[in-house]
Amino acid sequence: MTQTRKAAPKGPFRATVTDNVRIGACFWRMDLRFEGDGAGAFGQFRPGQFLQIDVADVALPPVEKIPASLRDGARRKVLLRRPFSFAEVTPQGETTMAELLYCVVGPATLRMTTLARHDTVSVIGPLGNGFWVPENKRTALLVVGGMGVPPIRCLAKMLSADHPNIKTLAFVGAKTVGALPFEGDLDTTSEELGFCVPAFAKFGIPSVLATDDGSAGAQGFVTEHLAQWLDDNAEPARDEMIVYACGPEPMLTAVAKLATRRGIDCQVSMERRMACGIGLCQSCAIECRAEGSAETVYRLCCQDGPVFEAKNVVWEP
Secondary structure (H helix, E strand, C coil), X not given: CCCCCCCCCCCCEEEXXXXXXXXXXXXXXXXXXXXXXXXXXXXXXXXXXXXXXXXXXXXXXXXXXXXXXXXXXXXXCCCCCEEECCCEEEEECCEEEEEEEEECCCHHHHHHCCCCCCCEEEEEEXXXXXXXXXXXXXXXXXXXXXXXXXXXXXXXXXXXXXXXXXXXXXXXXXXXXXXXXXXXXXXXXXXXXXXXXXXXXCCCCCEEEEECCCCCCEECCHHHHHHHHHHHCCCCCHHHEEEEEECCHHHHHHHHHHHHHCCCEEEEECCCCCCCCCCCCCCCEEEEECCCCCCEEEEECCCCCEEEEHHHECCCC
């Protein structure tokens, strides 16, 4: 008789805030500690998966600390949980530590800035499907646009620890230097060696940095520099390479089309508004190609993704 495997519990779990600091104009880093069942669940977190945080009962900051652009909508009730992907997860015995990067863009993330050390939050997860490493890959190219950093940085740690034989290179892009969600200064001293982005250098991964306005790294779209690198590097064979990407959809579209033209496997982490995170509301549909057919079907970002094979997604022309 076939036994059905019971799905692991997704929570809700309580996570304790151990740090919550501002690292840029609108960027913050929050460190969380999970214990008990939460530690076990998130100790199995895979890069690209996500979690849902409840901030309905979290207080707003004082009025003088609310950016002028957010004051009109700041008092709006936050009824739904908000999805995030961890930038780093570290099991430590009976606890699991996790790092969350977020950008203050609305009433929910504004409330998150008031969470202090020892506060707790309700978390559901891990949710969705993350990145995976196919067999026989020798080179991994990580492509990041703006706030697409967290799942790719989490992946970078996993690749360096579990797949040390895979040569990994990161391509990091943003509109301007102020839109890079990194803590501390970029390492210009190591730029000539290719380790200018400390978030990846800490894992021994070199990086190519590009900004649209040239305020950091090279000027231009990060996808242009990815294409140039592929032109300049004939080895290894394309079937031994894989591209992982997360960022704005126009960037993902360009990365997916570039990879397809060159016959390179590509996985993308998609973003949609995910009201429930568990497939009930059907609000996060993504048009995909049906296997073995010319027709298309809709997949849910929260359940079938957020990570998809780029060749299966129907991209805008």
